[in-house]
Amino acid sequence: MAAKAPTPEKQLASFIAKFTPEMAKRIRVTRAKMRRRIPQAAEMVYDNYNFFVIAYGPNDKASDAIFSIAAQAKGLSLFFLQGAKLPDPKRILRGAGSVVRHIRLEDDDTFDRPEVEALIALALQRAKTPPSTPSTAPAPARR
Structure with a gap:
């Protein structure tokens, strides 16, 4: 009988565990904040x-x-995947690419x-397809 594949949540925990305890905690805290902010979003x-x-x-x-x-x-960043189109009056967004x-x-x-919350809200408002249905488990990891 084949070994049972780990759940997506266990896979996620194993990836986070590869970081230093301090960075792992920061990843978990930021993930929890994203889940609270957009609980309906799918996680990949x-x-x-x-x-x-x-x-x-x-x-x-x-x-x-x-x-x-x-x-x-070396650190943690929040990426806005259509961020080049967002107005950024406080000039907090980094990057020079076209997207x-x-x-x-x-x-x-x-x-x-x-100002970060405002950018998140604006990105959700402008999203081509905004998250609309609840999703609680991360999708299986991709490599």
Whole structure:
């Protein structure tokens, strides 16, 4: 009999456990904040060479994702996957490409800043397909 595959939640926990305890805690805290902010969003998990990524969107299609949290040993960022189109009067978005922008999450409080919340709300409002149905479990990890 084949071994039972780990649940998506256990896969996610195993990826997070690869980080230092401090960074793992920051990833879990930021993920919890995203889940509270958009509980209806689907979560997609990617573990690749440079980054560990948790993406959020209306379904499990990466092309429909609106946000992602990207972690590496040096830090954590919140990516706005259509961020180049967002007005940014406080100039907090980083990046120079034609599509994506990000905010470096220097600490757990950065996510809660009013200007970050305003950008999240605007990105959700402008999303081609906004999340609309509840989703609680992350999609299986992709490599």
